[in-house]
Every structure is written in C-alpha cells, then in structure tokens.
Amino acid sequence: MPRLQLVLSFHAWSLFLAPTTAFQAHVYRSLPETERSEAIVNRISKAISLGLLKVGERLPSETALSEMFGVAPSTLREALSDLRDQGIVATRRGRSGGTFIVKQPFTSADVMKKWFRETSIAEIRDVGDEHAAIAAATVRLACERAEPHEVGRLLELARGLVMSDKPEARARADSRFHIELAVLAQSPRLTNAEIRLQAEIVQALWAPLPVARDPERVAAEHLALARAIADDSAEDAQRLVLEHIRHDVHHLVDTKLSLGYPADEQEQP
Amino acid sequence: MTNAPAAKAATEIAAWMNALGVDVHALAARMSLLWADRPRPLSITPGDIGKLEGLAREFLETHGFVVGAGVIFATEAIRSSEGGLEWWIKREHTVEKLEFDLTPGGERFYDYQNMPFFASASRTGEQTAWGPYVDYLGFDEYILTHSAPIQLDGKFAGVAGCDIRIRKLEEIFMPVLRAIPGDAALLNGSGRVVVGNSGAYLVGERIRTIPGDKELIPIDVPHLGFSLLTGR
Numbered sequence: 076m077p078r079l080q081l082v083l084s085f086h087a088w089s090l091f092l093a094p095t096t097a098f099q100a101h102v103y104r105s106l107p108e109t110e111r112s113e114a115i116v117n118r119i120s121k122a123i124s125l126g127l128l129k130v131g132e133r134l135p136s137e138t139a140l141s142e143m144f145g146v147a148p149s150t151l152r153e154a155l156s157d158l159r160d161q162g163i164v165a166t167r168r169g170r171s172g173g174t175f176i177v178k179q180p181f182t183s184a185d186v187m188k189k190w191f192r193e194t195s196i197a198e199i200r201d202v203g204d205e206h207a208a209i210a211a212a213t214v215r216l217a218c219e220r221a222e223p224h225e226v227g228r229l230l231e232l233a234r235g236l237v238m239s240d241k242p243e244a245r246a247r248a249d250s251r252f253h254i255e256l257a258v259l260a261q262s263p264r265l266t267n268a269e270i271r272l273q274a275e276i277v278q279a280l281w282a283p284l285p286v287a288r289d290p291e292r293v294a295a296e297h298l299a300l301a302r303a304i305a306d307d308s309a310e311d312a313q314r315l316v317l318e319h320i321r322h323d324v325h326h327l328v329d330t331k332l333s334l335g336y337p338a339d340e341q342e343q344p
Numbered sequence: 345m346t347n348a349p350a351a352k353a354a355t356e357i358a359a360w361m362n363a364l365g366v367d368v369h370a371l372a373a374r375m376s377l378l379w380a381d382r383p384r385p386l387s388i389t390p391g392d393i394g395k396l397e398g399l400a401r402e403f404l405e406t407h408g409f410v411v412g413a414g415v416i417f418a419t420e421a422i423r424s425s426e427g428g429l430e431w432w433i434k435r436e437h438t439v440e441k442l443e444f445d446l447t448p449g450g451e452r453f454y455d456y457q458n459m460p461f462f463a464s465a466s467r468t469g470e471q472t473a474w475g476p477y478v479d480y481l482g483f484d485e486y487i488l489t490h491s492a493p494i495q496l497d498g499k500f501a502g503v504a505g506c507d508i509r510i511r512k513l514e515e516i517f518m519p520v521l522r523a524i525p526g527d528a529a530l531l532n533g534s535g536r537v538v539v540g541n542s543g544a545y546l547v548g549e550r551i552r553t554i555p556g557d558k559e560l561i562p563i564d565v566p567h568l569g570f571s572l573l574t575g576r
Contacts, residue, residue: 263486
C-alpha cells in the first residue's frame with residue numbers, strides 16, 4: 076500500500092546529510108525512546124489530517140509498525156496508547172480486529188494561535204503560491220473534464236458553506252469544495268495535492284480568532300467558480316480561483332498580524 | 345467502411361464486458377436471495393452481512409482484475425437506517441471491508457445514493473458503468489464501477505457491483521486497441537476516454553466532437569453506452 080509507505084519510511088532523509096561537526100553530530104544523535112513515541116504520534120496524526128491515512132483504515136500490525144519505525148515494541152505500544160487516549164485510534168479484538176483510525180485529530184484555538192505565531196508571512200504567501208499553481212491547473216482541467224451532472228454536485232457543495240454554522244463544519248465544507256474541483260479534474264495526484272494543502276491551511280482559515288472570515292462571501296466566490304466551470308469558461312474559472320486564493324492569503328496575514336507581532340522578540344543589530 | 349481491426353476490437357471488448365455483466369448480474373441475483381421468505385423491508389442481521397461478505401469474497405477471488413465488490417441497498421428495501429453500503433476490497437494479501445462515513449453532514453460523508461453507479465441503476469433498473477472517476481472518500485483510487493440492479497419481484501432493491509482500477513483496464517484493453525492502426529480510444533457513455541491506444545486520447549478526457557476522419561463504433565453491451573473512437 077503506497078500511501079502508508081510514504082508516511083512510515085522516515086529513515087530515508089538521514090542518509091542525505093552526514094553531520095560534519097561535533098555540534099551537528101549532537102543534533103543528529105539517536106532519539107530517546109520517549110521522543111520516538113511522540114514522533115510516532117505526530118507522524119500518524121499528521122498523516123490523518125493530510126488524508127494519507129483515513130478514518131476507518133486499519134494500521135499495520137504492531138510488529139510491522141515497530142519494524143518500519145525502527146523502534147522497540149514497547150515504544151510503539153506507548154505511542155498507540157497515547158493515540159487511543161486522544162480518541163484518534165481504537166483497538167478491536169477478533170478475526171477482523173486490529174488498530175483502526177476512528178477520528179480526525181482536533182485542533183484547538185491555542186494550537187491555531189501557535190501556528191499563526193510560528194508561521195511567517197513569507198511562508199503563508201508561499202503556501203498560497205503553491206495552492207494557486209495547483210488550483211489554476213485543477214480548475215482548467217475540471218472545465219474540460221467535468222460532466223454536467225457532476226457540476227450539480229459542485230454547486231451543492233458550494234452552498235454547503237452557508238449551511239454550516241461552526242468553524243469546524245465551515246472548514247470541512249470549504250475544503251470539501253476545493254477537493255471536489257480536483258476530483259472533477261479526474262486526477263488522483265491533484266486530489267492528493269489539494270487534500271494536503273487543505274490540511275495545511277483550512278483550519279487556520281476558519282479558526283475562531285479575532286478576524287472573522289465571512290462565510291457568505293466565501294460561498295459567493297465558490298458559487299461563481301462553480302458556475303464558471305458549469306459554463307466551461309476555463310479563463311474565468313482560473314481568474315476566479317486565483318482571486319479566491321489571494322483573499323485567503325490576505326485573510327491569513329491579517330489574522331496573523333491581528334494576534335500581534337511579538338515586538339519583544341526583536342533582535343538587536 | 346469501418347476498418348476491420350477496429351470492428352474486431354469492438355467485438356472483443358463487447359464480449360469481455362458482456363461476460364463481466366453476466367457475472368455481476370449473477371452476483372446481484374444471489375444477493376437478492378437474502379430477502380427470500382423474510383419480511384420486507386429486510387432487517388439486516390450480522391448473519392446476512394456474513395453471507396454478503398462470502399459472496400463478495402468469492403467474486404473478488406474469481407475475478408483477478410476486480411479490486412472491490414459489494415452491495416448498496418435502496419433505503420426502501422431495508423429496515424435499518426445504517427448499513428446501506430457493504431463493500432469489500434482487496435489489499436495486498438487480504439480482503440477487507442471498506443468503512444464509509446454514511447452520516448449526511450459527517451466528516452467524510454460518502455454520498456452513495458447520489459453516486460451514478462447507484463442512482464442510474466435505480467432510475468433505469470438496468471446495469472450501469474461509471475468511470476473513470478476518483479473515488480474520493482470511498483476507495484480513494486482512480487477506478488471504474490460496474491453495477492447491476494438487485495430486483496425483488498420486479499422492484500429495485502439496490503445494486504451489486506464491482507470496482508476495477510483504471511490502470512488494470514488499461515492492461516486488459518491495450519492489446520486489442522494496439523491492434524487498431526492509427527489513434528483509437530475506448531469511450532464510456534459520456535464520451536470520456538477509458539483507454540486510448542496512443543497519447544492522442546488520454547484517459548479521463550472528454551471527447552466532445554468527433555474529428556472528421558474518425559467515427560464511433562458502438563460497443564454492443566446493453567445499457568452501458570461504451571463506444572470505440574477510431575479512424576474511418
């Protein structure tokens with residue numbers, strides 16, 4: 076199963092840079108078991124929010140997992156027990172038993188604030204750039220390849236945003252619409268790319284923080300985009316999706332700045 | 345005049361699809377036996393799920409190119425609000441049940457009642473094929489689904505169906521398509537390319553107008569609407 080291999084083979088990167096100084100060797104020293112367990116929890120949580128592992132899916136056996144992660148079975152069991160406590164996985168016994176993913180990890184407002192603090196404007200712009208590149212190609216292909224009845228579903232998903240009242244539900248409706256564009260483009264790779272990008276930004280876009288995003292306006296933009304696709308107007312669709320993503324980036328930057336730029340951390344020349 | 349290799353390819357593809365259609369209809373007929381001598385709408389028991397799993401597993405084992413198989417019930421045909429979709433897929437060495445989110449508004453809601461392989465069979469009462477499509481929130485791969493209605497005394501009770509990966513269909517149909525001189529492609533009922541024999545027609549693309557030097561040969565399989573785009 077290639078999706079899992081993507082997530083689980085995490086020794087590979089260490090091969091490409093050998094430490095050159097004693098300090099660097101210290102950085103790359105082997106991890107204590109507790110940090111390894113945490114790393115496994117983070118890796119699996121991240122994989123779920125990225126859509127690489129999905130709710131309902133069964134994880135490989137404990138033996139296979141500890142082998143792939145290169146950790147002791149006790150470390151792996153600690154990680155799984157942590158994930159169980161968070162309600163992210165559940166273990167069932169019996170013939171069709173095993174450890175299953177049962178829930179998407181929930182992101183709290185504090186975690187979102189931390190994300191805004193730690194993510195620079197340059198990085199926000201860069202995610203926006205990548206999203207713009209993916210989305211521009213996606214909507215052009217969707218115009219060419221979508222069938223009329225599929226566009227009906229897209230219009231319905233565009234309206235979904237105003238039906239939702241909670242931030243999580245809005246985030247879900249928002250990302251679902253964008254992912255559907257890639258589904259209409261008939262491309263598993265663009266769909267995966269969109270899932271990954273949505274996982275990175277959609278919670279930040281709808282985070283319950285001081286600068287509120289107007290769901291009506293976003294829904295209007297989604298609807299206009301869906302209509303352009305229904306009309307096969309690739310040029311309009313591309314222009315609309317690029318404007319839409321620019322608004323997203325503005326909103327993220329505004330939210331970041333509204334949380335205050337930490338002046339006391341300014342370094343002296 | 346139709347070119348002979350293309351006509352031959354159309355016949356071979358039709359024979360292959362018709363054979364699969366017979367098997368999918370047989371699966372639907374065996375699944376319909378669940379209702380025999382039982383009050384309707386049916387209350388699905390764990391024993392019923394076991395029987396369905398047995399049928400799906402057998403279908404997966406006897407059809408090496410099929411990657412998923414199962415059943416979708418019409419809401420009127422069963423009593424329980426849950427369990428409208430029972431589907432099994434092949435993993436590397438095992439067969440496992442595919443878990444779906446069937447709660448409308450749920451985080452990963454799979455709107456199966458509106459998926460064409462169910463909706464179309466429900467509307468027409470005939471077999472149907474849907475794809476290529478990215479089965480997002482379902483199998484999450486690029487597949488084609490072939491389904492046949494489950495009929496109870498002439499009433500629609502759901503569909504039995506199977507999934508085939510697009511990459512597998514490419515392997516299956518490429519030899520017959522390569523035997524056709526010039527650019528040719530197998531198109532689905534919506535004019536979408538399923539497999540092309542060159543880079544001229546790429547899978548997933550919709551062919552909206554037939555070029556002047558080309559023609560469409562229907563693939564003789566009832567209700568599926570496939571055709572072969574080929575040089576005159």
